[in-house]
Amino acid sequence: MAPVGRLAICPQAQLSSKQRLQYEVARRRTFAIISHPDAGKTTLTEKLLLYGGAIHLAGSVKARRAQRHATSDWMKLEQERGISITSSVLQFDYEGFRLNLLDTPGHQDFSEDTYRALVAADSAIMLLDNRKGVEEQTRKLFAVCTRRRTPIFTFVNKCDRAGEEPLKLLDDVEKDLGTPLYPLTWPILDGDTFVGVYDRLENYIHLFERTHDHGARRAAVRTAAFGPGAEHLIGQSAYRRLCEEILLLDGAGSSFDVGAFMRGEVSPTFFGSALTNFGVEPFLRSFLRLAPPPREREAIERTVAPNDDAFTGFVFKIQANMDPKHRDRIAFIRICSGEYKPGSMVMNARTARQVRLSAPTQFLARERTLVAEAWPGDVVGILDRGNLRIGDTLSGNGTVTFQGIPRFSPEFFGRLRAPDPLGRKHLDTGLRQLSEEGAVQVFYEAGLTGPAPIVGVVGLLQFEVLLHRLEHEYGVRASIDRMKYSDARWVVGNAQTIIDLGRRPGCALVQDADGQPLVFFDGAWTLQHALEQYKAVTFHEVSR
Ligand code: G4P
Numbered sequence: 361m362a363p364v365g366r367l368a369i370c371p372q373a374q375l376s377s378k379q380r381l382q383y384e385v386a387r388r389r390t391f392a393i394i395s396h397p398d399a400g401k402t403t404l405t406e407k408l409l410l411y412g413g414a415i416h417l418a419g420s421v422k423a424r425r426a427q428r429h430a431t432s433d434w435m436k437l438e439q440e441r442g443i444s445i446t447s448s449v450l451q452f453d454y455e456g457f458r459l460n461l462l463d464t465p466g467h468q469d470f471s472e473d474t475y476r477a478l479v480a481a482d483s484a485i486m487l488l489d490n491r492k493g494v495e496e497q498t499r500k501l502f503a504v505c506t507r508r509r510t511p512i513f514t515f516v517n518k519c520d521r522a523g524e525e526p527l528k529l530l531d532d533v534e535k536d537l538g539t540p541l542y543p544l545t546w547p548i549l550d551g552d553t554f555v556g557v558y559d560r561l562e563n564y565i566h567l568f569e570r571t572h573d574h575g576a577r578r579a580a581v582r583t584a585a586f587g588p589g590a591e592h593l594i595g596q597s598a599y600r601r602l603c604e605e606i607l608l609l610d611g612a613g614s615s616f617d618v619g620a621f622m623r624g625e626v627s628p629t630f631f632g633s634a635l636t637n638f639g640v641e642p643f644l645r646s647f648l649r650l651a652p653p654p655r656e657r658e659a660i661e662r663t664v665a666p667n668d669d670a671f672t673g674f675v676f677k678i679q680a681n682m683d684p685k686h687r688d689r690i691a692f693i694r695i696c697s698g699e700y701k702p703g704s705m706v707m708n709a710r711t712a713r714q715v716r717l718s719a720p721t722q723f724l725a726r727e728r729t730l731v732a733e734a735w736p737g738d739v740v741g742i743l744d745r746g747n748l749r750i751g752d753t754l755s756g757n758g759t760v761t762f763q764g765i766p767r768f769s770p771e772f773f774g775r776l777r778a779p780d781p782l783g784r785k786h787l788d789t790g791l792r793q794l795s796e797e798g799a800v801q802v803f804y805e806a807g808l809t810g811p812a813p814i815v816g817v818v819g820l821l822q823f824e825v826l827l828h829r830l831e832h833e834y835g836v837r838a839s840i841d842r843m844k845y846s847d848a849r850w851v852v853g854n855a856q857t858i859i860d861l862g863r864r865p866g867c868a869l870v871q872d873a874d875g876q877p878l879v880f881f882d883g884a885w886t887l888q889h890a891l892e893q894y895k896a897v898t899f900h901e902v903s904r
Contacts, residue, residue: 377669377699378667378669380699381667381669381698381699381735381736382667384458384699384735384736385653385654385666385667385735385736385737386653387456387457387458387653388457388458388460388653388654388735388736388737388738389457389458389459389460389482389483389647389648389651389652389653389737390459390460390462390480390481390482390483390654390694390737390738390739391459391460391461391462391481391482391483391484391485391647391651392461392462392463392464392477392478392480392481392484392485393405393461393464393484393485393486393487394464394478394484394485394486394487394497394498394501394502394505394512395486395487395488395497395498395501396489396492396495396496396497396498397497398489399487399488399489399492399495399498399517399518400487400489400517400518400634400635401464401487403517403634403635404485404487404515404517404634404640405450405461406634407634407637407640408452408459408461408640408644409450409452410637411454411640411641411644412452412453412454412459412644449461449462449463449692449739450463451738454644454648455648457648458737460737460738460739462477462478462480462481462739463477464477464478464501470497470818470819470821471817471818471819471821471822472767472768472798472801472817472818472819472822473677473798474501474818474819475501475504475768475818476676476677476750476765476798477676477677478501478504478505478508478510479504479508479676479765479766480676480677480692480694480739481510482510482511482651482652482653482654482655482737483510483511483512483513483651483652484501484505484510484511484512484513485512485513485514485515485647486498486501486502486512486513486514486515486627487515487517488514488515488516488517488529488533489517489518489523490516490517490518490519490521490523490524490526490529490631491518491523491524493524493529493532493533493536494532494533494536494537499536499537502537502539504768505624506537506539506624507902508624509623509624510624511621511622511623511624511650511651511652512539512624512627513627513628513629513630513643513646513647513650513651514533514541514627514628514629514630515629515630515631515632515634515643516529516547516629516630516631516632517632517633517634518633518634518635519547519554519631519632519633519638519639520554520633520635520636520638522552526543526546526547526549526605526631527605527608530543530629539624539625539626539627540625540626540627541626541627541628541629542614542616542617542621542626542627542628542629543560543609543628543629543630543631544559544560544561544616544628544629544630544646545557545558545559545560545566545629545630545631545632545639545642545643545646546558546560546602546605546606546609546631547631547639548565548567548594548598548602549598549601550594550595550597550598551597554568554633554638555567555568555594555595555598556568556581556594556638556639557630557631557632557638557639557642558586558602558606559642560606560609561616561646563585563586564583564584564585564586565583565584565585565586565590565593565594566581566582566583566639566641566642567581567582567583567584567593567594568581568636568637568638568639569581569582581641586602616628618650621650622652628646628650630642630643630646653666653737654666654696654736654737657672657696657762658762658763659672659753659760659761659762659763660761660762660763661758661759661760661761662760664696664697664760664762665697666696666697666736666737667697667736668697668698669697669698669757670697670698670755670756670757670758671695671697671698671699671700671701671704671706671717671754671755671756671757672695672696672697672698672753672754672755672756672760672762673693673694673695673696673700673753673754674693674694674696674751674752674753674754674762674765675691675692675693675748675749675750675751675752675754676692676693676694676750676751676765677691677692677750677798678690678691678692678744678748678749678750678796678797678798679692679741679797680793680794680797680799680829680833689743689744689745689746689748689797690741690742690743690744691741691742691743691744691748691752692739692740692741693739693740693741693742693754694737694738694739695734695735695736695737695738695739695740696736696762697736698736698756699733699734699735700717700733700734700735700738700740701717702717702718703716703717704716704717704756705717705756706754706755706756707754707755707756707758707759707760708747708748708752708753708754709752709753709754709755709759709760709761710749710751710752710753710761711747711752712759713747715747715748715754717742717754718742718743746793749796749797750765750796750797750798751765766902766903767801767872767902767903768818768901768902769816769847769848769849769850769878769900769901769902769903770801770816770817770818770848771816771817771818771846771847771848772816772817772818772819772820772822772823772842772846773803773814773815773816773817773842773843773845773848773880774814774815774823774840774841774842774843775812775813775814775840775841775843776791776813776814776815776838776839776840777838777839777840777841778836778837778838778839779837780836780837783835783836783837786834786835786836787813787830787834787836787838789834790829790830790833790834790836791813791815791830792873794826794829794830795873799822799825799826799829800815800816800817800822800823800826801815801816801817801872801873802814802815802816802872802873803815803816803870803871803872803873803878804870804871804873805868805869805870811871814843814870815840816848823840826840827839827840843880844882845868845880845881845882846881846882846883846884847880847881847883847884847886847887848878848879848880848881849878849879849881849887849899849900849901850872850876850877850878850899850900850901850902850903851877851878851879851897851898851899851900852897852898852900853894853896853897853898854896854897857894857896857897858877858879858897861879861890861894861897862879864886864890865886866881866882866883866886867879867880867881867882867886867890868880872903876903
């Protein structure tokens with residue numbers, strides 16, 4: 361089999377600092393997995409770690425997840441609910457590449473952090489269940505990637521058991537998402553039995569042998585060139601079916617367009633089964649061949665290339681009180697250019713203040729380790745005493761301001777009630793800090809005694825986290841009255857028209873913390889109606 365562009369292992373000591381930077385950038389791949397709960401994200405993550413050699417026996421990530429709740433003293437709520445509220449990054453090596461897999465919290469802990477992780481990623485893997493195709497959460501995350509023109513891979517999982525007819529599945533997904541899929545591997549099916557995958561670019565077949573350890577170890581694979589001789593390997597009916605399907609796929613004409621993939625206009629698609637490891641390795645190899653290393657990022661002042669000597673990075677996540685004894689906040693920074701040098705001074709463009717970079721921390725699952733060095737594409741956590749906010753840009757050379765991380769329109773809303781009027785000051789402080797940290801979005805509606813706070817979230821658990829943290833960190837007992845609204849849009853237009861829109865049945869006009877107007881809608885129909893009736897108003901799903 362052809363090598364997959366394995367990177368030469370470089371004697372790092374012999375490199376100049378410029379060459380070292382280029383080398384480290386070239387081997388970084390920073391990505392996230394987008395999926396609906398239960399599609400197999402944890403299982404696939406584990407298998408990528410298994411193939412990357414970061415773990416030797418799959419099952420340990422899940423085991424660690426279970427064990428963690430017994431040992432971690434962080435955030436009671438997390439322990440009580442047995443879930444992970446914070447996202448982290450997993451770093452591992454494969455064939456000379458260094459991969460950074462950004463965790464995208466799902467299940468009940470779906471939150472704005474999930475969206476923000478995508479802003480820090482250079483590519484994404486969309487994981488689909490072969491029986492279900494695109495589900496709601498995937499649709500939302502896919503939309504964020506497309507908006508940002510992030511290259512997206514598709515992995516159709518669970519092929520070890522019968523699923524939707526592959527051609528139909530692809531057709532449905534393409535129609536649903538409006539983005540063409542280009543299969544680079546194709547499942548070899550003998551009846552309903554998945555026997556391997558055909559690699560379209562290499563014209564190879566990979567045949568799998570089931571192991572009896574539920575995929576705990578790498579799958580045994582036999583590889584052969586595809587041609588008439590393959591018939592006796594996969595059997596007559598599987599061979600005939602594969603030939604027909606290849607003809608159909610090739611008949612569609614176009615060849616795979618790497619440029620279109622880089623612009624997020626076509627998604628290379630793979631089939632496999634994370635549980636049994638079938639198809640994981642061919643996928644990983646193609647992933648490494650195609651996934652982009654850290655790319656240029658547009659800042660207001662200039663375009664920043666990852667190979668620029670000066671350090672730049674942006675804060676995409678803030679996590680408070682990871683250690684309740686120290687009341688610390690960790691700011692997670694995605695490095696965009698230059699080397700991260702602990703102790704050096706950088707400029708925070710928003711405050712025009714100097715910030716000293718502390719020793720960076722990296723996270724494998726939930727374990728913190730101090731790292732000696734970090735490069736573009738890496739994510740480091742640094743201790744913060746309340747000076748940093750989500751979206752802040754840090755730069756070692758002059759002012760650099762990356763376009764801020766957008767706020768995504770929430771889907772659940774609630775009026776915040778705190779019975780003790782004396783606690784109002786603490787409540788305001790708490791809401792301000794938690795909103796800066798991105799835990800919730802805070803809006804204000806005109807009230808009898810001044811602006812009344814409304815909180816908006818994209819995942820319901822954020823409400824619970826908010827109440828818990830207000831009580832334990834700010835000493836304010838509060839409750840939330842859920843509101844009937846389910847959509848919100850930032851609006852731009854004539855002030856009187858916007859006021860009129862906000863008075864319509866099922867709508868409400870509020871302001872965000874920066875004074876920007878938003879309108880809430882009590883359902884998709886009300887929103888649609890407003891979009892059609894108020895053509896002079898511009899509606900934004902994401903704040904700018
Ligand atoms: P998630 O993180 O996306 O929520 O999914 P997770 O990996 O936890 O997988 C959800 C369920 O799907 C698990 O079953 C898992 O074993 C199963 N699964 C994942 N990949 C495959 C696959 O390739 N084939 C098949 N047949 N199943 C797969 P579970 O019964 O909910 O949990 P468990 O008892 O196996 O841990």
